[in-house]
Amino acid sequence: MTATPKTALTIAGSDSGGGAGIQADLRTFFACGVHGMTAITAVTVQNSLGVQGFTDIPSDVVAAQIKAVAGDMGVDAAKTGMLATAEIIRTVAKTLDEVHIGGAEGAPFVVDPVAASMHGDALLREEALEAIRTELFPRATLVTPNLDEVRLLTGVEVKGPESQREAARALLTFGPQWVLVKGGHLYDSPRCVDLLSDGARFIELEGPRHPTEHTHGGGDTMASAITASLAKGLGVPDAVAEGKRFIERAVEESYPLGEGVGPVSPFW
């Protein structure tokens, strides 16, 4: 018998292709040495070519999954990914309050505001964007939007360092403690710059850009690696720096699979 590891909960959708969603979160938690737990919000039908459709899980079942694990095993940190509907988002917010996850006093809580796949397939019903802003952002320790999600949530089109800061400020008005505006495909440059801010500090995290088209699940993997570090007790800037190191390596080790976009890899 070994000591009980720290625990991390992902509240997210299933990817039948195994590259993103719950499947990416669990393997990242495993690779980071924390015990992963899941509250599944939706089941997607997808492969390397895209998302063919999804069915959402009844919101009371989502709530019951969260309460079951929080009440028995405890949650050292949690994250959300694909949440599918406004009703699920409202239920998740209420349930997180009940089990003391997020907010000023609760366990660290990362919101990855997943709206669409990289192929442009919707993963969130339209009316749900507002619920992410009003229900989840005020409870979040950290939000981790990519540039498309930034545009949807704030209307800010990030084109360079100035607008990346403007986007961070706009996101902070919705109430999260920290925002990470991921530069991803921002600049036509060999570097990839993410901006982390709590309103007082603006921390640029710069790393290399690896030339690969196989980046499926990249956003989920980074948010999960950050969540694992928060579960282990790191502060937000250190957890994000760890998450960035993890995703750089995972992109470097990504592999082709199927006829479309292959996944990033947490194995090395």
Ligand code: PLP
């Ligand atoms: N499917 C699920 C269930 C997801 O959560 C996500 C992203 O969060 C995706 C698909 C899309 O991943 P990607 O845009 O990396 O292909």
